[in-house]
Amino acid sequence: MFRAFGWQDLIPLAKGAWLTIQLCAVSGILGIFFGLILGLARTSPSRIARWISTIYIFCIRGIPILVIIFFIFFGIPLLFPGMELDKFAAAVIALTVFAAAYVAEIVRGSIEAIPKGQSEAAEALGLDYWRKLRYVVLPQAMKIMVPPGVGFLIGLVKDSSLVTVTGFIELTQAGNIVTNLTGDPIKTFLVVAAMYFIICYGISRLGRLYERRTGIHINALKLPEPAGL
Amino acid sequence: MALYFGDLLPFSSLFLEGLWTAVYITLIAMLAGSAIGVLLYLGKAGARRALRLLCTGYIEVIRNTPLLVQLYLIYFALPAVGINLGPVWAAAIGLTLNNAAYTAEIYRAGFESVPYGLREAGKALGMKPAQIVRYIVILPATRNVFPALTNQLILLFLASSIGSIISLPELTNATMTVSNTTYRTIEALTVGGLLYLAVSAVLALASKRAETTLFRWAVSGHV
Amino acid sequence: MIFVNDLHKKFGPNHVLKGVNCHIREQEVVCVIGPSGSGKSTFLRCMNGLESITSGSIVINKHTLNDSKTNINLVRQEVGMVFQHFNLFPHLRVIDNVMLAPLRVSRISKEEAHAKAETLLAKVGLAQKMDAYPGNLSGGQMQRVAIARALAMDPKIMLFDEPTSALDPEIVGEVLTVMKDLASEGMTMVVVTHEMGFAREVADRVIFMDQGLIVEEGSPEQIFASPQHERTQGFLSKVL
Numbered sequence: 001m002f003r004a005f006g007w008q009d010l011i012p013l014a015k016g017a018w019l020t021i022q023l024c025a026v027s028g029i030l031g032i033f034f035g036l037i038l039g040l041a042r043t044s045p046s047r048i049a050r051w052i053s054t055i056y057i058f059c060i061r062g063i064p065i066l067v068i069i070f071f072i073f074f075g076i077p078l079l080f081p082g083m084e085l086d087k088f089a090a091a092v093i094a095l096t097v098f099a100a101a102y103v104a105e106i107v108r109g110s111i112e113a114i115p116k117g118q119s120e121a122a123e124a125l126g127l128d129y130w131r132k133l134r135y136v137v138l139p140q141a142m143k144i145m146v147p148p149g150v151g152f153l154i155g156l157v158k159d160s161s162l163v164t165v166t167g168f169i170e171l172t173q174a175g176n177i178v179t180n181l182t183g184d185p186i187k188t189f190l191v192v193a194a195m196y197f198i199i200c201y202g203i204s205r206l207g208r209l210y211e212r213r214t215g216i217h218i219n220a221l222k223l224p225e226p227a228g229l
Numbered sequence: 230m231a232l233y234f235g236d237l238l239p240f241s242s243l244f245l246e247g248l249w250t251a252v253y254i255t256l257i258a259m260l261a262g263s264a265i266g267v268l269l270y271l272g273k274a275g276a277r278r279a280l281r282l283l284c285t286g287y288i289e290v291i292r293n294t295p296l297l298v299q300l301y302l303i304y305f306a307l308p309a310v311g312i313n314l315g316p317v318w319a320a321a322i323g324l325t326l327n328n329a330a331y332t333a334e335i336y337r338a339g340f341e342s343v344p345y346g347l348r349e350a351g352k353a354l355g356m357k358p359a360q361i362v363r364y365i366v367i368l369p370a371t372r373n374v375f376p377a378l379t380n381q382l383i384l385l386f387l388a389s390s391i392g393s394i395i396s397l398p399e400l401t402n403a404t405m406t407v408s409n410t411t412y413r414t415i416e417a418l419t420v421g422g423l424l425y426l427a428v429s430a431v432l433a434l435a436s437k438r439a440e441t442t443l444f445r446w447a448v449s450g451h452v
Numbered sequence: 453m454i455f456v457n458d459l460h461k462k463f464g465p466n467h468v469l470k471g472v473n474c475h476i477r478e479q480e481v482v483c484v485i486g487p488s489g490s491g492k493s494t495f496l497r498c499m500n501g502l503e504s505i506t507s508g509s510i511v512i513n514k515h516t517l518n519d520s521k522t523n524i525n526l527v528r529q530e531v532g533m534v535f536q537h538f539n540l541f542p543h544l545r546v547i548d549n550v551m552l553a554p555l556r557v558s559r560i561s562k563e564e565a566h567a568k569a570e571t572l573l574a575k576v577g578l579a580q581k582m583d584a585y586p587g588n589l590s591g592g593q594m595q596r597v598a599i600a601r602a603l604a605m606d607p608k609i610m611l612f613d614e615p616t617s618a619l620d621p622e623i624v625g626e627v628l629t630v631m632k633d634l635a636s637e638g639m640t641m642v643v644v645t646h647e648m649g650f651a652r653e654v655a656d657r658v659i660f661m662d663q664g665l666i667v668e669e670g671s672p673e674q675i676f677a678s679p680q681h682e683r684t685q686g687f688l689s690k691v692l
Binding site: 058059061062063064065066067068070071074075078079154157158159161162164165172175185186189190192193196197200201204 | 305401
């Protein structure tokens with residue numbers, strides 16, 4: 001009933017890899033957007049904003065992403081009956097919810113890494129809070145966000161493999177399907193692993209290129225290790 | 230819809246068993262992985278080219294592929310070569326091998342974080358390289374990586390949930406079992422999530438405490 | 453005591469020392485001055501093997517530094533070094549910083565090392581800080597501990613690499629006082645410094661370095677009152 005693992009099996013795997021990339025691109029962008037807001041809230045002068053984002057980050061970072069995926073995938077239809085979520089949307093929401101918390105930590109770490117003197121100098125010049133952020137703090141913080149941001153993207157690609165539990169056919173799920181056809185999980189998942197490696201290693205090469213170009217190399221120890229294993 | 234947690238009560242021991250499995254798998258993987266991580270770091274930092282390439286390659290492959298795929302490979306590959314260990318062993322081995330690569334990188338960062346001037350001071354006093362590492366570098370390096378190591382412990386604990394996909398009977402697995410039996414999905418996931426949150430919060434607090442008591446000499450941040 | 457002969461040092465394409473010759477006698481206090489980038493710190497660091505020598509030779513107490521048969525660690529036990537940034541070991545108490553090398557390198561007993569460290573700390577005026585960690589000390593105190601730490605190996609020569617450059621002006625004095633005492637006890641000292649007052653008062657000889665060479669040397673009176681070389685005059689007119 002099984003056929004041997006062959007060249008034709010690369011096609012569904014490559015399609016899965018492409019969907020993984022799409023999934024990570026969309027949830028990465030959304031995650032960065034919401035993460036930036038959360039990170040700014042985390043460092044803002046408003047106590048309420050600080051509290052909300054602190055609690056959000058604390059909760060998301062303390063719960064496995066797999067549980068968050070289950071929560072979104074099974075919970076949303078229960079909480080909002082009648083709402084039809086397709087699998088891609090559910091996966092994007094789950095990864096975004098998770099990614100935002102990690103991006104927020106990177107944003108906070110980077111803002112706090114900018115010497116206090118910069119902020120004080122801006123205030124002394126009469127810049128208000130938003131102008132200070134816009135013209136003095138963020139331009140400097142953005143640069144040092146990039147190296148941990150690269151780590152975050154790699155983590156996101158790896159974590160996106162967990163979306164497989166929803167049945168959405170990304171790279172890992174494509175691997176499961178090919179395994180069911182060929183009965184050869186070892187070859188299949190070695191190829192799957194190689195594809196993940198190419199994506200992740202590619203991202204890290206880009207990151208290193210950036211580090212070499214700009215000479216910015218931030219001590220990764222001071223910032224939170226982004227995303228999962 | 231109304232939430233009702235009462236249906237979960239009969240399953241509280243299942244939750245706790247799952248939690249315990251998650252905890253001990255994490256501890257095994259942390260201890261064994263940190264030990265293998267030392268060897269990996271030594272190999273990567275060492276003088277032998279072949280060993281250096283091997284260790285670097287291992288670290289890069291592990292760090293650039295998902296844990297889930299690694300677990301699948303171990304879970305499926307071991308039986309193919311005649312070793313049938315079941316999910317507990319497969320998960321323990323997978324998490325250990327994974328953790329080793331990450332801790333090796335943490336050690337490297339730790340050694341690099343110690344200012345070169347401290348080694349020079351040791352040299353100037355006539356100390357041998359091994360003495361410099363033992364008496365001068367190790368402690369400041371440990372202090373500098375301590376937060377990263379405890380963070381790794383928390384990440385590892387959370388990552389143990391991935392074991393549920395290869396049917397390791399840990400907390401996430403228990404949570405989904407309860408959910409499927411009682412149809413109280415949101416309630417079950419809330420309880421499971423809160424248990425994870427509680428343990429990671431305790432770990433985070435404990436590590437902060439440990440940091441201040443263990444490294445009293447470090448007055449201000451990094452050395 | 454120290455013979456430096458045609459010393460060259462290159463960092464890649466960077467030729468930092470271009471043939472330095474000098475002889476430092478026992479009990480002599482030599483101050484090395486010069487603009488930044490003149491190679492004076494590199495020169496000092498070559499003298500205890502922290503930098504390897506590209507060519508030429510350094511002989512300290514009959515040990516040839518760049519001879520493969522020389523055990524550099526034995527030489528270093530005779531040469532104490534004090535750094536610009538102190539380089540105290542942050543995880544060790546002050547007393548343990550001072551005791552570390554006697555215990556681990558000279559392998560004397562713990563009691564002996566402790567007694568010695570206590571004496572030295574008293575000498576630099578820090579007996580009361582014995583149990584503090586370096587992180588709790590001021591810069592001047594840290595540098596005095598660093599001096600005590602170097603002295604604990606009973607060196608015959610002390611090298612100082614800009615020992616006061618990282619200190620606030622008001623605490624420079626406390627470190628210089630310790631160094632003056634050391635000089636008056638007859639210690640052989642080579643001091644790379646920007647403290648012209650110290651050089652004038654304490655040095656037996658002042659060496660002016662620029663662009664990897666010794667441009668001029670002589671007694672402090674000669675160098676400060678009537679410098680012969682144009683570059684020496686230019687440098688001194690800027691710093692005095």
